[in-house]
Every structure is written in structure tokens, then in C-alpha cells.
Amino acid sequence: MFGEYCETFDTVAISPRRDLIALMTDTGTTGLMLSPDGRPIRELTRSGYKADAYRYPLVLCTLPDGRTGLIHCPDEYNRLEVEVAATGERLTGGSEREPSDFFHSRLAVSPDGKYLLSAGWVWHPWYSLAVYDLETALADPTTLDSVGDVFNQIGLIQAEVSGACFVGEDIVISTSTEENDPDGPDDLGPTMLARWSLADRSFAWRSQLDQPAGDVVPFAGDFLALYDHPRLYDGATGDLIAAWPDLPTGHAEGPIVWDRFFSGPRRVAVDEIRRRFAVTDGERTTIVHLG
Numbered sequence: 001m002f003g004e005y006c007e008t009f010d011t012v013a014i015s016p017r018r019d020l021i022a023l024m025t026d027t028g029t030t031g032l033m034l035s036p037d038g039r040p041i042r043e044l045t046r047s048g049y050k051a052d053a054y055r056y057p058l059v060l061c062t063l064p065d066g067r068t069g070l071i072h073c074p075d076e077y078n079r080l081e082v083e084v085a086a087t088g089e090r091l092t093g094g095s096e097r098e099p100s101d102f103f104h105s106r107l108a109v110s111p112d113g114k115y116l117l118s119a120g121w122v123w124h125p126w127y128s129l130a131v132y133d134l135e136t137a138l139a140d141p142t143t144l145d146s147v148g149d150v151f152n153q154i155g156l157i158q159a160e161v162s163g164a165c166f167v168g169e170d171i172v173i174s175t176s177t178e179e180n181d182p183d184g185p186d187d188l189g190p191t192m193l194a195r196w197s198l199a200d201r202s203f204a205w206r207s208q209l210d211q212p213a214g215d216v217v218p219f220a221g222d223f224l225a226l227y228d229h230p231r232l233y234d235g236a237t238g239d240l241i242a243a244w245p246d247l248p249t250g251h252a253e254g255p256i257v258w259d260r261f262f263s264g265p266r267r268v269a270v271d272e273i274r275r276r277f278a279v280t281d282g283e284r285t286t287i288v289h290l291g
Contacts, residue, residue, distance in 0.1 A: 009025055010025060011024050011026040013059060014060065015061070018036060024056045024058055026257075027051060027054065027261065029046050033086070042087075042088055044070075047076050054103060054256045055105045057120065058072040060085055063084070063138075067085075068084075068086065069083065070083045071109070071116060079097060079144075080099075080116075093141070101122060102120055103255070104118045105120040105121065105255035106119040106120065106163075111168070112169060113134065114134060114135065115133060115198065116134050117171065118132075118148075121254065125256055126160055127162065128147070128161055129157075129161040130151065132146075132149055132150060150198060151171065151196065151198070158188065159175035159178055162174045162214050163214055163226075164216065167218050167222070171198065173193070173196060174192070174212065174214065175212070176253045177191050191208065191209050192207060193216075193233065194206040206238070207238040211227065212253055213226075213231070214228070217270055219277065221235050222234055224270065226263075226267070228251060230247055230249055230279060244288065249279060250266075251263060262282065276289045276290060
């Protein structure tokens with residue numbers, strides 16, 4: 001019964017323990033959970049509302065009890081659910097839920113498993129960021145119905161969130177060229193990079209850029225920015241370490257991809273242990289070794 005979907009999958013997520021793999025159609029509604037040897041375990045799905053416009057919200061993580069968890073939006077675009085990945089047992093059910101009107105996308109979990117990040121969007125559209133405490137969410141799933149109980153960008157960021165990722169236990173945020181309110185907060189404006197400390201609830205550093213960083217991907221304590229071409233930044237300072245302008249990575253600036261479908265993370269695979277990453281244009285793949 002799984003074979004009919006096989007040719008449509010174009011995105012992969014791997015659990016931290018390497019015990020499960022999720023395949024999905026990035027701007028579709030279908031997914032499939034696999035064992036490491038490729039054995040199909042169960043089908044996955046998400047809400048079809050606007051699914052053709054933005055990236056599939058899904059992340060595999062390690063739950064507090066050691067099992068591999070799945071966080072996704074199987075029923076509604078704005079309702080996050082935490083499940084036991086292998087079985088589908090829902091851990092966030094059984095309560096009254098009234099989720100905010102937030103399109104979840106580009107989900108990530110911190111390395112220690114404490115926090116969940118959603119770099120999604122709100123209508124009309126506006127690219128946004130919400131961060132949740134996972135232990136709290138498992139005890140009270142309604143906390144996932146806010147636009148972030150640990151980090152809420154209201155009053156902090158006046159531009160759209162172009163990308164976000166965990167670097168250590170902090171969050172690196174990149175903003176787009178679009179400004180929301182010129183008279184709004186000046187903490188983080190257009191075309192900037194910043195590191196937000198979850199412990200201190202403040203910015204550790206902020207940096208103005210000449211062009212957007214786009215999607216950002218963790219890389220062994222540092223991070224890659226993927227707008228136009230890969231750029232490696234120092235996670236501790238925000239300083240540019242290296243750039244590869246001859247390796248195009250597209251011009252996606254957020255979760256909505258439309259004609260920028262083959263862009264950003266879709267072109268890049270990261271191997272943090274061996275300090276290398278690969279970039280493809282769909283025909284040729286280049287591997288960059290950083291030693």
C-alpha cells in the first residue's frame with residue numbers, strides 16, 4: 001500500500017538516534033516512516049490547506065523517556081502534535097485545543113531535546129518564529145497553541161524571519177529584507193543575523209548583513225547561511241568564516257517556496273561529525289571539506 005507514494009517523496013528527516021527515517025513530499029501532504037533498513041512502518045500526512053505553498057512541518061526527536069518522537073501537524077496546519085514516532089501513539093491528545101492561526105513549518109528540536117522551534121508564517125503572509133518548551137507541552141499540550149511560550153517574536157523583531165536554527169542551546173535567527181513597522185522594535189531589523197540566548201532571554205550578538213542569510217543550518221557549533229550561496233558563520237560571534245559564491249543554493253527567504261522550491265536546505269546536506277557539507281544543483285554534487 002506504500003508503493004503508490006514512493007516516487008513523490010523529495011525530503012528526508014532522520015532521528016537523532018538514527019533508528020527511524022521519515023520521507024515526505026515537501027509541498028504535499030504525504031509522508032512515510034521507515035526503519036533504517038528501508039522497511040515501511042506507517043504512513044504520515046498533514047493538512048492540505050495551503051500545503052502546496054510551504055514546507056512540510058515535521059521533525060524527529062528524542063523524547064524525555066528515551067523513545068524517538070515525531071512532531072508534526074497531522075490534522076490541522078496550526079496544531080502541533082507530539083507522537084511516539086514508531087507507533088503513532090499521540091502524547092498531546094486528550095485536552096481542549098484552540099491553536100493560534102500559525103502555519104507551522106521548518107520544525108527543529110534543540111540538541112538537548114528541551115525546546116521546539118517552528119519557523120513558520122502567519123497570514124498575510126508574514127514569516128515568523130515560535131519556540132516552545134517540550135517538557136511543558138507534554139504535560140500541557142495547550143501551550144503549543146500559542147505563538148511560542150519560550151520565544152515569541154512580538155516586540156523583538158520588526159522584519160520577517162528568513163531562517164532559524166538551534167546552535168547549541170541558543171537560536172540563530174536571520175531576517176529578510178522586508179520591514180514590518182519602521183517605528184517598531186529595533187532589536188532586530190531587516191537583513192540581520194542574531195543569536196538569541198534561551199537562558200538569558202536576550203540577544204548574545206546581532207550582525208547587519210549586505211544580503212539576506214536565508215535559511216540557516218547548524219554546523220558543529222557554527223552555522224551555514226544558504227541564501228544565494230553557502231556562507232559559514234561563527235556561532236559564538238556571528239563573524240563570517242568562509243563563503244562559496246560558486247555554489248548556488250537558490251533564493252528562498254522563508255517557509256513559503258512556490259517557484260523557489262529547489263532552494264536552501266533542499267540543495268544542501270550537512271555532516272557535522274566529519275565537518276563537511278554537500279551542495280547539489282540537481283545534476284552535480286560538490287562536497288566541501290572543512291577539516
